[in-house]
Amino acid sequence: MNFVGMLLFMAIIGAVIGGVTNHLAIKMLFRPLKPIYIWGKRLPFTPGLIPKRRQDLAVQLGRTVVDHLLTAEGIRNKFKEPQFLNDLEAWAQTEVSRALESKKTLSEWLEDVGVSGVEERLAEKLNAFIEVKYEELVGQAREKTLSEALPEGLLVKIDSKIPEFSAYILNKGIAYFESNEGRTRLSMMVQDFLENLGSLGNMVQMFISNDTIVNSVQPELIKFLSHKGTENMLTQLLDQEWDKVKGWKVDMLEEKVGRDQFLEFLKRNLNEQIPYKKWLHSSVEQVTALYKKMILEIWVPKVVKAAGDFVDNRIEEVMKRLHLAEIVRKQVEAFPVERLEVIVLSISKREFKMITYLGALLGGLIGIVQGLIVYFVG
Structure with missing residues (x-):
């Protein structure tokens, strides 16, 4: 080679x-x-x-x-860069706006985020709250009279409403006896009255018909209910009865009404007065319509700022925990x-x-x- x-x-x-x-x-x-x-x-x-x-x-x-x-x-x-914060705020507003425009009901939306049985849970919480507050208020006042237990302002308001209540009762009575139903009821009352008289009632019916008696009694009854003196008499009667009730002890009133019945009354009325069922079955868009502008323009920027402040103050701790x-x-x-x-x-x-x-x-x-x-x- x-x-x-x-x-x-x-x-x-x-x-x-x-x-x-x-x-x-x-x-x-x-x-x-x-x-x-x-x-x-x-x-x-x-x-x-x-x-x-x-x-x-x-x-x-x-x-x-x-x-x-x-x-x-x-x-x-x-998180201190203005452009980043502006972009973050704009993104948050876009996402929140999309969520607020949802056609799903509030109940469905809560189900999607993992919160189920909201209506039943709210009812349970409200009823439990009513029971706790009832025991707190009534338990402290059982040995007091109503006039001692109720606020002075409420007592004055009830006293002032008695004349209005009297007028309301009489007006309802007048409207009832002027109606066909009231006339029928009055005829039945006359019939019962005459039957209770026995032979005397039968003799009266031989000469005067029920309709004739009703035609005579109905105007007089309405006149009686419309008379100012009747209203004053009813107001005085209600005042007297209310004064007696104010002297009752709370435990006596509770015993007469029944604790369970009164609690049931409170629960039923408060559940009807607080429209949470209506809210839950309305769309998210409907529920939040009045607050959308405030949420987007005030709450979202505040949340973004709070997030920035949190990062500034606690980021070391967060990273350690992560x-x-x-x-x-x-x-x-x-x-x-x-x-x-x-x-x-x-x-x-x-x-x-x-x-x-x-x-x-x-x-x-x-x-x-x-x-x-x-x-x-x-």
């Missing part, structure tokens, strides 16, 4: 060895995934570098992310090495090829140098 041929041969051998060695070294970063054993002994360099050091890599990545990448100061500075380093460590440990290999090779494919070529180049140069040494020494 001549000199040039020997140098060329040595260069090719060196280039092949250098290129294959570097290519194998790159592959050994990721492969093999598990240790290989022959006759019970683990082969050196198995598993590959990254599979072998995955836990150490995960720990170091977690520390790096927390200490240098996703830092409390970086997040705090981000254990970000631990999260990163677990994610890295769970990340498939095969997937990591594909990602790294896809990103650095050109660079790894250049490393392989560089190994081949260096191997070729070393082969030439070796050839020269062999030639001159030989």
